[in-house]
Every structure is written in C-alpha cells, then in structure tokens.
Amino acid sequence: MTRTGFVVANLFRKRTRTILTLLSVIMAFLLFGLLQSVNTVFSSGADFVGATRLFVQARVSFTTPLPRSMVPKLEAIPGVARVAYQQWFGGVWQTNTPLIMFALDPQRYHDVYAEWKMPEAQWQAFEQTRTGLIVGRQLANQHGWKLGQKIPISSNIWPQKNGSKAWEFDLVGIFDGKDEDWQKRTNLAFIQQDYFDEANQFGLKGRTNFFILKLAPGADAQAVSKTVDAMFENSPDETKTQTEKDFNISFVKQIGDIGLIVRWILFAVFFTLLLVVGNTMAQSVRERIPELAVLKTLGFSDGSVFGFVLAEAFALVLAGGLIGLALASLAGAMVEKATGGQFLLRLDASVWLLGVLAIVLMSLAVGLLPGLRARRLEIVDALAGR
Amino acid sequence: MSEPMVKVHNVTKVYERGKQKIEVLHGLTLEIPKGDFVALMGPSGSGKTTLLNLIGGLDKPTSGEITVGGNRIDQLGSGQLANWRAHNVGFVFQFYNLMPVLTAEGNVELPLLLTRLSAAQRRKNVAVALEVVGLGDRAKHKPRELSGGQEQRVAIARALVSDPQLLVCDEPTGDLDRKTADEILGLLQVLNREHGKTIVIVTHDPKAAEFARRTLHLEKGQLLEQAA
Numbered sequence: 110m111t112r113t114g115f116v117v118a119n120l121f122r123k124r125t126r127t128i129l130t131l132l133s134v135i136m137a138f139l140l141f142g143l144l145q146s147v148n149t150v151f152s153s154g155a156d157f158v159g160a161t162r163l164f165v166q167a168r169v170s171f172t173t174p175l176p177r178s179m180v181p182k183l184e185a186i187p188g189v190a191r192v193a194y195q196q197w198f199g200g201v202w203q204t205n206t207p208l209i210m211f212a213l214d215p216q217r218y219h220d221v222y223a224e225w226k227m228p229e230a231q232w233q234a235f236e237q238t239r240t241g242l243i244v245g246r247q248l249a250n251q252h253g254w255k256l257g258q259k260i261p262i263s264s265n266i267w268p269q270k271n272g273s274k275a276w277e278f279d280l281v282g283i284f285d286g287k288d289e290d291w292q293k294r295t296n297l298a299f300i301q302q303d304y305f306d307e308a309n310q311f312g313l314k315g316r317t318n319f320f321i322l323k324l325a326p327g328a329d330a331q332a333v334s335k336t337v338d339a340m341f342e343n344s345p346d347e348t349k350t351q352t353e354k355d356f357n358i359s360f361v362k363q364i365g366d367i368g369l370i371v372r373w374i375l376f377a378v379f380f381t382l383l384l385v386v387g388n389t390m391a392q393s394v395r396e397r398i399p400e401l402a403v404l405k406t407l408g409f410s411d412g413s414v415f416g417f418v419l420a421e422a423f424a425l426v427l428a429g430g431l432i433g434l435a436l437a438s439l440a441g442a443m444v445e446k447a448t449g450g451q452f453l454l455r456l457d458a459s460v461w462l463l464g465v466l467a468i469v470l471m472s473l474a475v476g477l478l479p480g481l482r483a484r485r486l487e488i489v490d491a492l493a494g495r
Numbered sequence: 496m497s498e499p500m501v502k503v504h505n506v507t508k509v510y511e512r513g514k515q516k517i518e519v520l521h522g523l524t525l526e527i528p529k530g531d532f533v534a535l536m537g538p539s540g541s542g543k544t545t546l547l548n549l550i551g552g553l554d555k556p557t558s559g560e561i562t563v564g565g566n567r568i569d570q571l572g573s574g575q576l577a578n579w580r581a582h583n584v585g586f587v588f589q590f591y592n593l594m595p596v597l598t599a600e601g602n603v604e605l606p607l608l609l610t611r612l613s614a615a616q617r618r619k620n621v622a623v624a625l626e627v628v629g630l631g632d633r634a635k636h637k638p639r640e641l642s643g644g645q646e647q648r649v650a651i652a653r654a655l656v657s658d659p660q661l662l663v664c665d666e667p668t669g670d671l672d673r674k675t676a677d678e679i680l681g682l683l684q685v686l687n688r689e690h691g692k693t694i695v696i697v698t699h700d701p702k703a704a705e706f707a708r709r710t711l712h713l714e715k716g717q718l719l720e721q722a723a
C-alpha cells in the first residue's frame with residue numbers, strides 16, 4: 110500500500126456515493142468541453158492574425174447586395190491583391206435538396222482561392238462556357254455527377270427571364286480541396302456571374318452578395334478592414350469587413366451572444382457541481398473524524414492529513430474531469446463526422462487547458478474547507494467524540 | 496530497575512470550557528521504568544485517559560515536565576510531537592480504531608508510510624507484526640470481517656510495527672468478553688516479557704490489572720500510594 114493507494118481506498122468507502130459524484134463531475138466536464146469548444150469557435154472573432162482573405166458584405170445584412178462597381182475601388186486599396194465576389198443562387202437539386210451554390214467570376218475566384226485543386230483546362234472551360242458549372246468532389250460523388258453532364262437545377266429565388274425556375278447547367282469541372290480540411294468543404298457548386306446576370310428575371314445586374322479580398326503578402330488585415338469600411342461609410346452601401354472565419358460564423362452569431370449564453374450555462378453547471386462534490390467531501394470528512402484523529406495519532410502531521418483530504422477531492426475531480434473532457438472530444442469528433450465537417454467541434458489546446466484549470470480550481474474549492482477541518486482536528490477531542 | 500522510560504514531574508492539566516476551567520491533574524509526579532507493565536486504575540473521570548494521552552504525546556500538559564525515553568515531550572511543537580509519536584510510541588484504543596477501508600495488512604502498514612522503508616521491507620515488517628499477534632492468516636481481511644478480539648490484535652500489530660519502546664493502551668479490553676480479554680492481556684504480557692516493551696494500560700477491570708507488574712490508582716487527578 111502507498112499513500113496514493115490509501116487515498117483511493119478512502120474514495121471508495123461509499124462506493125455508490127463516489128460513483129454518483131463521479132458521474133456528475135463527468136457530465137459537467139462533458140458539457141464544459143462541448144460548450145467551450147462551441148464558444149471557442151464563436152468567440153475567436155476579430156482575430157486578424159494570419160488572415161489571408163477578408164469578406165466585405167453590406168453592413169445591414171449579407172443578404173443585401175452590394176454594387177460590383179466597388180471592385181476597382183477595393184482593388185486600389187494598398188494591401189489588397191485581388192478581389193472576387195459571390196452571389197447566392199439558392200439552387201435546389203431535384204425537388205428538395207438545397208445546394209450551397211454561388212454565381213461568381215471564374216477568373217477572379219480562381220485567383221483568390223488557391224485552396225481548390227482543379228485542372229487548369231477545367232478552369233478555362235468554366236470561364237468559356239456560359240452555362241458552365243463546377244462542383245466540389247463531395248457533391249459530385251453524392252449525386253453521381255460526371256463531367257460533361259447536363260445538370261438541371263432549380264432556384265427558388267431566381268427564376269429565368271421566361272419565368273421558369275428550372276435552370277440547366279453544363280458540368281465542366283470538379284474541384285478537390287488542397288488538404289483534408291478543405292476536402293471536407295467540397296460540397297459547393299459555382300456558376301458564372303455573367304450568365305446569371307443575363308438570364309435571371311429580375312435583371313439583378315451589377316450586384317453581388319459579398320466581396321472576397323485576397324490580401325497581399327504581409328498586408329495588415331485589420332488595417333485593410335478598417336480602410337474598406339471607412340471608404341464606404343455614409344454611402345448608400347455601407348460595408349462590414351471581416352475575416353473569413355468571422356464571416357462564416359456571423360450568421361450563427363445573429364442568434365445572440367453565444368459566449369454569454371455559454372458562460373451562464375457553465376456557471377450554473379459548475380455551481381451545481383460545487384455543491385454536489387463539496388457536499389460529498391464534507392460528508393466524507395464528517396463521518397470519519399475519529400479515523401482522521403487516528404492518522405494524527407500514528408504520527409501523520411496536520412499537513413499530511415490536510416493533504417490526504419485535498420488529494421481525495423483532486424482525484425475525484427481529476428478522474429471525472431478527464432473522462433468528461435475525453436467524452437467531449439469523442440462527441441465533438443462524432444458531430445464533425447456526422448455533419449461532414451460542417452460543424453467543427455474540436456477541443457483544442459485552449460479548451461483542455463481551461464479544463465485542467467477548472468479541475469484544479471474545483472478541487473481546491475471542494476477540498477479546501479473539509480481539508481482545513483481535518484487539519485484543525487484536535488486528536489484527544491476527536492478520539493473522545495467531542 | 497534501570498533508568499525510567501517515563502518521567503512525569505509535577506504535571507497539571509487544565510481544560511477550559513468557555514470561561515470554566517477544570518483542573519483534571521494536580522501536580523502529578525510519576526516514574527515508569529523501562530520494561531515495566533503498569534495498569535492504571537481509578538473511577539470514571541479521575542483523569543486516566545488524560546494522563547495516558549499526555550504520556551503518549553497526544554496532548555500537552557498545562558504545566559510540569561514529561562520526559563519519555565529521554566525526550567522532553569512537553570516542549571515539542573505539534574509537528575515535532577507527531578514525528579516523535581511515529582517513532583517512539585504505539586497506541587491501542589478500546590474501540591480498535593482501524594481504518595475500515597483497509598485490510599488488516601493495510602492497517603498495519605499505515606504507520607510505516609511515515610518511514611523510509613521500501614515497499615518490500617514494509618511488507619516484511621507487516622508480516623512479522625501480524626505473526627506476533629497471531630493473525631498471519633488474516634492479512635487480507637477487512638476489519639468488518641474480523642471479530643473484536645482479532646480487530647484488537649490488528650490494532651496491536653499496528654502499534655508494534657514501527658518498533659516503539661512504549662505502548663499505551665486505553666481500556667484495550669473494555670469491549671471484549673472475558674476470554675478474549677485474557678488472550679489480549681496475555682499477548683501484551685508476552686510483548687512486555689519477551690520483547691521488552693514498556694506498557695501502560697488503563698483499565699477498570701481488576702482481573703486485567705493482574706496481568707501487569709504493578710497497578711497505580713488515580714483518584715481525582717492524584718495518585719494514591721501505590722501498593723508494591
């Protein structure tokens with residue numbers, strides 16, 4: 110037997126109680142892991158470090174189109190290397206499979222996104238075919254689409270000039286992602302902006318949903334973003350310029366302040382946990398006052414006895430915490446897989462670090478008072494049951 | 496007999512309960528030679544446990560001197576006192592006070608966690624101690640799987656395992672039937688005669704006192720003239 114063995118043996122004095130407490134710690138940390146990783150995704154905003162692209166949308170909402178006449182102005186800003194733009198098409202495959210589909214300028218888009226891998230011949234075909242369509246590998250595989258095929262797609266927002274909602278495109282290219290991360294996003298479809306402009310009923314010419322600025326190497330992303338928004342301030346088309354990541358999550362942010370919600374939930378969870386584990390520890394010390402006195406009688410110092418109690422609290426919270434975080438990692442990976450990589454719920458290092466910090470703080474919070482009580486214990490009084 | 500194991504000189508012990516002060520021991524003086532086996536008797540509340548706890552270094556006197564094995568233990572701080580107890584004295588209580596979550600073996604090993612002994616050495620010492628109290632075959636049993644007499648044997652093994660020269664026992668047979676009590680007292684006698692342990696027991700049982708070499712009577716915090 111060792112001191113550690115003794116601590117563990119004491120934990121299992123009341124097996125059921127320990128297991129129930131352990132389960133509540135596991136649940137709390139599972140929740141913590143998941144919510145915190147959601148939070149990391151949503152609160153990592155305004156981080157311009159390493160940004161290579163900026164997204165420019167209308168300040169009111171990204172559903173409000175901006176004039177494409179902005180392109181030369183944007184391109185003139187120092188630090189901007191190239192500008193592309195994308196128009197939401199709202200494509201639907203067959204009767205009810207929505208597609209993530211945009212109209213865009215092939216050349217510009219190709220210049221801005223080096224992450225897509227597609228033979229140059231196919232890029233050229235896309236540029237030269239008015240009714241051209243390119244799709245990502247995932248999407249092509251999903252529907253069994255082959256190069257050269259005619260793909261009928263309807264749009265519930267953009268009917269053609271003849272009033273028909275049915276469009277037909279020629280599949281001229283299939284692109285891959287440069288790595289696993291990008292490969293997961295190949296569920297996109299792109300058509301030509303020129304064709305869209307000509308063919309759609311509303312003649313929504315010269316406008317687009319958003320611009321994508323490719324930054325020049327070494328450009329200051331934050332400064333460029335400020336310059337853009339300042340440039341169009343007080344114009345009919347005020348802009349909001351943000352990083353790619355922020356842009357991607359901005360629609361979720363509209364639901365509310367995710368960070369705040371997450372913090373409140375976690376606060377409630379940990380407060381409850383504090384009461385549950387704190388009560389377990391207090392009870393476990395209370396019911397063995399004489400045993401703790403015997404330890405001191407045998408020559409264990411006040412500090413050692415304090416250490417035993419604190420170690421018990423720590424072991425309980427550590428075991429539960431690590432299991433909970435591990436389960437959260439697992440659940441996150443499952444969510445990621447189930448959503449085809451759309452929803453990245455990763456417990457990154459910062460979540461684990463925060464988790465370990467929470468474990469340490471929680472152990473102290475629940476172990477300190479019972480530990481001090483054990484430390485203060487007078488042997489003769491405790492032995493006599495006073 | 497040789498030089499004293501325990502010297503208690505002019506010791507008083509005052510308990511304070513709020514404003515009320517209770518003097519339990521009044522300038523008590525006592526010597527216990529090495530190798531002695533003393534039974535401490537007296538009415539309930541006379542201060543037997545108080546005196547025993549002072550001799551064992553569980554508590555400190557209000558005034559006076561206590562020397563055990565040449566150490567002035569009344570002058571030690573609580574940390575030093577804990578360390579001194581670990582090496583110099585073994586305790587046996589009326590209700591055994593074993594750790595319910597540990598086996599007999601684990602209970603006996605507990606005091607050795609305070610030493611530098613290796614795990615193998617600890618196991619060996621534990622086996623020897625359990626053998627001495629006649630429980631070699633119950634090493635893996637938890638306290639609740641043992642009888643009262645067996646539990647007390649485990650407690651004695653725990654008191655012995657770090658090889659202290661002094662054993663203090665507060666009513667070690669108070670919770671046992673006659674036959675089991677006599678076995679336990681016989682065991683203490685062996686430890687005294689054959690292993691040279693100095694033993695002080697508190698008891699209410701005159702028959703128990705017969706196992707000791709001599710009996711001291713405590714009454715209202717003072718020793719009565721002892722019968723030789």
Ligand SMILES: Nc1ncnc2c1ncn2[C@@H]1O[C@H](COP(=O)(O)OP(=O)(O)OP(=O)(O)O)[C@@H](O)[C@H]1O
Pocket residue numbers: 489490495510511512517519537538539540541542543544545546
């Ligand atoms: N911590 C304490 N605080 C206050 N009074 C105490 C304390 N410890 C002991 N006493 C009192 O001191 C007196 C002697 O107590 P002690 O336990 O030494 O008696 P005892 O001789 O061992 O009695 P018993 O045979 O019943 O065990 C009693 O009156 C007791 O109430």
Ligand SMILES: [Mg+2]
Pocket residue numbers: 543544545665
């Ligand atoms: Mg007593």
